[in-house]
Amino acid sequence: MSLNDLEEQVERIYIDMENELLLNIAKKLSAGKPMEIDKWDEVHHQPLEGSGEVNEWQLQRLKELNGLNEENAKIIAKYSGKTVEEVNKVFDRAREIGMTRDETVIQEGIKLGILNAIEPDTEELLIRSILSNAIEEILTTFNKQNNSLLASAGDEYRNIVNKVSSQVLAGTKTTNKAMQEAVSQLAEKGLTGFTARNGARWNPEGYTKMLLRTNTQNTINNIQEERIQACGGDFIEISSHIGARPLCSQDQGQVFSLSGYSGYIEDLDDGKVKVRPWSSSTYGKPAGILGINCRHSRYMFVPGLSKKREMDFTKAENDEIYIESQKQRLYERTIRNKKREIAMLKQTGAEPSYIKRKQNSLSDTRKEYLEFLDKTGRTRITANEWIGSTQK
Numbered sequence: 199m200s201l202n203d204l205e206e207q208v209e210r211i212y213i214d215m216e217n218e219l220l221l222n223i224a225k226k227l228s229a230g231k232p233m234e235i236d237k238w239d240e241v242h243h244q245p246l247e248g249s250g251e252v253n254e255w256q257l258q259r260l261k262e263l264n265g266l267n268e269e270n271a272k273i274i275a276k277y278s279g280k281t282v283e284e285v286n287k288v289f290d291r292a293r294e295i296g297m298t299r300d301e302t303v304i305q306e307g308i309k310l311g312i313l314n315a316i317e318p319d320t321e322e323l324l325i326r327s328i329l330s331n332a333i334e335e336i337l338t339t340f341n342k343q344n345n346s347l348l349a350s351a352g353d354e355y356r357n358i359v360n361k362v363s364s365q366v367l368a369g370t371k372t373t374n375k376a377m378q379e380a381v382s383q384l385a386e387k388g389l390t391g392f393t394a395r396n397g398a399r400w401n402p403e404g405y406t407k408m409l410l411r412t413n414t415q416n417t418i419n420n421i422q423e424e425r426i427q428a429c430g431g432d433f434i435e436i437s438s439h440i441g442a443r444p445l446c447s448q449d450q451g452q453v454f455s456l457s458g459y460s461g462y463i464e465d466l467d468d469g470k471v472k473v474r475p476w477s478s479s480t481y482g483k484p485a486g487i488l489g490i491n492c493r494h495s496r497y498m499f500v501p502g503l504s505k506k507r508e509m510d511f512t513k514a515e516n517d518e519i520y521i522e523s524q525k526q527r528l529y530e531r532t533i534r535n536k537k538r539e540i541a542m543l544k545q546t547g548a549e550p551s552y553i554k555r556k557q558n559s560l561s562d563t564r565k566e567y568l569e570f571l572d573k574t575g576r577t578r579i580t581a582n583e584w585i586g587s588t589q590k
């Protein structure tokens with residue numbers, strides 16, 4: 199299984215976890231005696247005292263918050279065990295990639311006397327340390343995300359109870375309308391997996407994807423760098439692919455020196471290859487090369503032995519594909535949110551006509567998405583439209 203497939207297994211765990219937490223919120227909101235308004239004050243446009251027992255409904259729902267938190271903690275614990283197992287698979291694959299990506303050129307260089315032999319025991323200790331630290335770091339971060347999800351679920355439940363109660367008491371909305379709108383908004387918003395220092399909010403799926411891609415990429419890079427330095431190498435070549443991000447596109451396909459050399463070296467065919475210092479790249483910036491969510495790789499480049507890879511697309515072609523890829527990700531997120539919204543509305547007993555309207559909206563979005571795929575020739579990735587089981 200590819201590294202990307204293994205990472206998606208972890209992402210899907212968090213998609214399913216969030217989905218079950220949201221459905222559990224919807225279940226709690228619809229439990230117990232319904233809040234019905236059967237007597238209305240037409241003069242003051244509000245429910246008559248005792249007519250719908252809004253305050254009683256609000257108090258009862260808030261009393262159930264502790265029970266909701268306990269149930270949600272069990273849901274999170276259930277998925278956490280799966281996460282540990284899948285994370286270990288991800289980093290086993292990352293180790294394999296880091297150890298084998300440059301193996302052929304290293305062995306050829308050693309045979310020709312260009313590179314030094316790598317001491318196996320020393321290498322093994324270094325690789326184990328890199329993997330151990332990486333796994334410990336990401337599992338610690340996932341535990342923090344789990345705590346954030348638990349708190350977020352409780353906060354969102356409390357907010358809906360208070361918001362619906364106040365709107366019904368104020369006479370601005372009927373019970374059904376207030377509940378339907380609140381549930382729809384939560385389905386669109388989702389839960390919070392992480393909040394950045396600048397206030398930016400990450401949903402669990404996006405945060406999980408970012409963590410995995412960044413940490414596995416760093417792990418592979420660290421393993422490669424240890425091996426390159428151990429055999430006396432210095433140069434690396436960055437892979438290239440169409441649709442690269444703006445900052446990444448500045449560095450893809452180029453050769454860099456880890457020690458800071460700037461100038462030219464020769465390749466396998468005695469051709470001149472320009473070399474830049476690694477410090478001059480966009481490495482280290484979140485959206486830079488090998489940064490957050492970057493899909494580029496780097497390969498050891500040995501003067502006189504390696505052949506530089508050539509890009510077969512222009513910058514304009516790259517930028518066009520990048521824009522299309524971002525549109526596709528937006529369609530996928532929109533479809534997932536609409537599917538989740540419908541599942542939550544069904545759980546809370548929303549009016550059939552309201553649910554039907556949302557289902558029609560989902561159908562319209564799907565139709566528009568398929569037209570976009572036909573027009574651009576892009577491939578549909580159904581896994582990216584998946585929200586996990588809704589039968590909870």
